[in-house]
Amino acid sequence: MAGKLTYEDVQDLYREHGPALLAYGTNMLGDRAAAEDVLHQVFLKLLAMDRLPAEPRPYLFRAVRNRALNAMRGNARLSSLEGQEWLVKPEGMVEAGLEIERVMRELPTEQREVVVLRIWGEMTLAEVAVVLEIPENTVASRYRYALNRMRALLKDETK
Amino acid sequence: MNFDREDEKLEVYLRQFSAQTPRPLPQGRKPLKVRIAALAAIAALILLAIGVIALREAQNSSRRVVLVTTRVEPQPAAAEVSMIRLSRFAQQDPDSLGAHLDSLSPRLLPDVRSGKGVLHHLARE
Numbered sequence: 001m002a003g004k005l006t007y008e009d010v011q012d013l014y015r016e017h018g019p020a021l022l023a024y025g026t027n028m029l030g031d032r033a034a035a036e037d038v039l040h041q042v043f044l045k046l047l048a049m050d051r052l053p054a055e056p057r058p059y060l061f062r063a064v065r066n067r068a069l070n071a072m073r074g075n076a077r078l079s080s081l082e083g084q085e086w087l088v089k090p091e092g093m094v095e096a097g098l099e100i101e102r103v104m105r106e107l108p109t110e111q112r113e114v115v116v117l118r119i120w121g122e123m124t125l126a127e128v129a130v131v132l133e134i135p136e137n138t139v140a141s142r143y144r145y146a147l148n149r150m151r152a153l154l155k156d157e158t159k
Numbered sequence: 160m161n162f163d164r165e166d167e168k169l170e171v172y173l174r175q176f177s178a179q180t181p182r183p184l185p186q187g188r189k190p191l192k193v194r195i196a197a198l199a200a201i202a203a204l205i206l207l208a209i210g211v212i213a214l215r216e217a218q219n220s221s222r223r224v225v226l227v228t229t230r231v232e233p234q235p236a237a238a239e240v241s242m243i244r245l246s247r248f249a250q251q252d253p254d255s256l257g258a259h260l261d262s263l264s265p266r267l268l269p270d271v272r273s274g275k276g277v278l279h280h281l282a283r284e
Contacts, residue, residue, distance in 0.1 A: 010184075011184065014181075014184045018180060018181045018184075019177065019178035019179060019180050019181065020178050021181075022178060022179060022180075022181040023178035023179070035181075036181050036182055039181055040184060040185055043184050044184075044185070085179070086178060086179050087176040087177070087178060087179065088176060088177045088178070088179055089176065090175070090176070093175070093176070096176075097176050100173060100176055115173075118170075119170060119173045119174055120174075120177070120178045147166050147169055150169065150173075151165065151169055154169075
């Protein structure tokens with residue numbers, strides 16, 4: 001997707017990756033409004049660039065991560081995730097959706113971000129490793145622990 | 160990492176729930192071409208406004224010249240009753256000063272003998 005940047009390109013990227021990036025930012029910051037602010041900062045910076053990055057998706061997730069980490073350093077109150085809704089709950093599955101959000105809150109941050117990138121960012125573990133700038137084995141290990149923990153907490157939903 | 164069936168089942172279950180959509184992206188900076196076009200349009204409007212103002216100023220100044228011209232036109236009768244002229248006339252021909260003033264007055268004063276105004280009534284008295 002490298003090429004001359006247009007406003008429509010940025011809007012397309014926002015439509016395509018906005019929800020996953022919002023989920024990622026919310027799970028990092030524990031605050032949806034703060035995550036939206038971070039998201040807007042990232043895309044407004046993109047608008048000021050002459051060209052899109054060669055690989056926009058990892059770039060966007062990395063940019064959201066860096067800005068979220070900066071925001072967390074500046075505000076210690078963030079990151080509880082309590083009462084924050086970030087999943088769409090289909091009709092008849094509202095309780096199940098809330099349960100997933102609750103279980104996600106129980107995970108350590110480093111496991112939670114791997115789950116969000118893998119499930120809602122639709123990335124391979126290798127791509128997650130690139131975004132987080134850590135070895136793929138570490139990603140796999142965190143993901144394994146996260147799934148086991150989630151399975152235990154979700155009780156009967158997946159049976 | 161090899162996913163077992165339980166992992167895949169959990170992934171499928173979690174993916175049933177999509178992430179919520181963020182609020183719309185603010186407009187932010189427009190593309191360079193749009194900004195240049197907007198600046199050019201503003202500059203054109205400013206030039207147009209300056210042109211219109213300059214044109215109006217030119218028209219007004221020509222009107223002012225006409226007004227000045229009409230103002231400097233002398234009133235013949237009024238000029239004749241100026242203090243300098245009357246003094247000169249009195250020195251040159253004092254006997255006919257009264258007759259001269261009588262001849263000038265109908266040209267300078269309103270005709271109180273005709274009409275129905277207050278001056279008409281006062282003149283009759």
